[in-house]
Amino acid sequence: MLKRALVYFTLFLCISLSAGCFDILEEIQLNKDGSGTIMVTLNMSKSKTKLASLMLLDSVNGHKIPSEEDINEFFKDAIYHLEKTPGISNIKKTKDFSNYVFTLSCDFNSVENVNIIFKDLIKNKGTNNYTNLSYNPSAHYFKRHFTQEELIKKSFYKLKSEDRKVFDGASYTCIYRFQDKVRAVSNTDAKIAPNKGAVFLKIDALSLILGEKNIQNKIELTK
Amino acid sequence: MAVSAFCITVSLTAQDLVSKIPSTASAVVSINGKNLLQLMSLDEFSNSKFGTLLEKELAKDTNGKLETLEDLGLDYDNSFYYFFEMKEGVLTNCFLVPLNSSKGFLSTLRKRNLDKTITEGDISYFQNYSGDTVTMWNENVLMFVMAIDNKIEEDVYGYYDDYQTETVIEEIVEPVEEVTESSEEIQGVDYYNSDAYKKEQEQRKIKRQERREKREARSKEFSKEVLANAKKIISGTYASKSILTNTNYVKSIGKGKQEASVWVNDFATIYEQAIPSYMLGGDFNPYNYMNIDKLYKGVSVAAKLDFDKDQAVLKTEYMMSDEIADLYRPMYNGKINKNFTKYVNEDNLLGYMSLNLSTEGVLKAYPKLATSLFDTNSGETLNESVALGAKIFSMLIDEEEAAKIIRGDMFLALTNLSEKEVTYTDYEYDADFNYKEVEKTKTETIPDFMYMFTSEEQEIFNRLVRIGLKENKLEAMNGVYRLTDVPNSTPFNMYITQKDNTVFFGSSLKDMTAIKSGTFVAKLSGEHKKNITKNASSIYVNGKKIVSEIPVESFPRDLRDKVDFLTSNTEDIKVNFHKIKGNTMKGELIWETPSEGHKNSFVYFIDMIDVLMGK
Structure with missing residues (x-):
């Protein structure tokens, strides 16, 4: 009884006192022939005390909290799916439940293979926009597509203000590396590295959700 | 002496509805209107947001015929009661509401109920279709009686018993029927068209009809019984044998200074009677292998709610049989380690919980409790095994040595x-x-x-x-x-x-x-x-400290603009469970309230509701 009282009391205070936030990092290394490596990292370590407490609960404010098994299950599914996707190889994952940092990476033969992954992920989410990446070696450009979905904005507004807080301080970062030099970028928030080999774009999650900023970017490469 | 003096005082105030509660009642709940009005007048309550909301609802429900709580005609200065009685398989729930006049109540009635109202002398009443609910009133009291007849339920289930018996008979004659059936099959006659089947169906139909008639007759009879009982309650004809002659009840309400009280008597009888007899068969019945009476016999619970100037106090008393008290007492008779209090600094304290059990007492009592509970003299393997297990447990465990590791x-x-x-x-x-x-x-x-x-x-x-x-x-x-x-x-x-x-x-x-x-x-x-x-x-x-130290933005959105009010109006909450004395365990919950800004703790709760209700 005492232990339960302690757990609930600590939980109550932890939930109340720590604000949630997370970072998503999308990193692509693109070779001249269109093949490359993609790595997606979800870093929730800034909220780890809150997450450690939350994961002891089934749900908070009606939202289900995934357990460690749920997350393991998700990874198993994702890897199974990636293994079945043509052109995808060298699948790697890391799970750090102490710091709540999770990564998934793989090599691809062409960006089309990556689009297929996204297509399956996005399927049934009320959108038809499946193209995320395109690479045109003859025209020398790489494009990150992104369409502001009204649905996401609407879903966000449907959340209670306490639940929206989870996006405060959250960010989405894209890093793209090329073997050719970068000539220009279309997204004004993106930065080109001094060595011209990489492009960096970091946007806070709220701006992305509300459509104030986006991650769409056309990166022109030198011929 | 004091108790009988109190009885006389209460029975002399003829308007007090307590005299209408029979001495055989198993549970009584009371709300003392007079005490509450002393804390907050009806006008004050009507002016609160909560009171205004109630009046608005009242006006809506009566198409504007009643506008205020006063119009309802209730005698708020008197006590409101609920009691529960069990007698010969009939469970009666009764609400007693004191009235100044029945006019207000009549305005709340729908035409359908007014049409079926019967008036006999100074009492009026109507019954529902099945007859198990009676609404009865005169100029001083409004009464709702809801009764449950376990005998009716028993009959309903009787159908299945009969059906099962018939099946058994069928099984016995099966070998003969098999021969008949096979010869019938050759002739192409379906079993469901056979004379035997039709005869059997006919018999079942007759039985069902008989049962229905029996049920309906019982239902009519029960309806009359409920009505007669309601008339008995409203007239309080058993005045000499009202609950005020039950010393246990009278003792539990004490001087009657509390605003509300709950008293429940003899759990063993409630347990036995409240569970219909048809359920007390088969494997689910704990009476088959456990001596439930031992646990609940003589158990009664009394609770009193008191709104004082700067605290609301809920006091409870749990009384048990001597035998159970003897078993429980050593468990709760631990020696608290006085060192605990040397390592607490109340300047930093958000809250605490202490538990003072005796491991030695628990280890000694559990085998005895288990043996006692399963001692049904049935000689069943389960009961014998529990007694044997308990004995071996006691022999193997050195209670004193175990208590040295964790004292409790x-x-x-x-x-x-x-x-x-x-x-x-x-x-x-x-x-x-x-x-x-x-x-x-x-x-x-x-x-x-x-x-x-x-x-x-x-x-x-x-x-x-x-x-x-x-x-x-x-x-x-x-x-x-x-x-x-x-x-x-x-x-x-x-x-x-x-x-x-x-x-x-x-x-x-x-x-x-x-x-x-x-x-x-x-x-x-x-x-x-x-x-x-x-x-x-x-x-x-430590309510105040917790509320004041939690950052404002961590409160639910709806409460954020009320944080100041909550901070300055939240005090301590204390809960204490005393050690068992004699065969009684007492407990109290004390909710402290700020004396500034609120006339008393009852007004504090109404104010709190008002603030939380918002605009």
């Missing part, structure tokens, strides 16, 4: 919210956006906790520590040991140490080190010390 008294304190440095993973990028993971720190506000329990077996603790150190599960820090194997994300470190006869487990290294070195500065009021040491269990919540 423990204390949990939650201390001030402190800022803790928490690490997290971030990324640092170079000019070419190559990045590396770096560990950064940030501060978070987290409460500290300290859990203590008594253990006189130092050798066991020392051995465990030695194993922990060897296996790298503990890290030594000047007599305090840090648990190294806790998940990285646990928001606090956990430390363990022992001093004298007490084991400490907590999250504050500072406190643990101070305890070990004997430099801990304790501060605890006499009242807290008394509550912790004298009671079987004591809980304390």
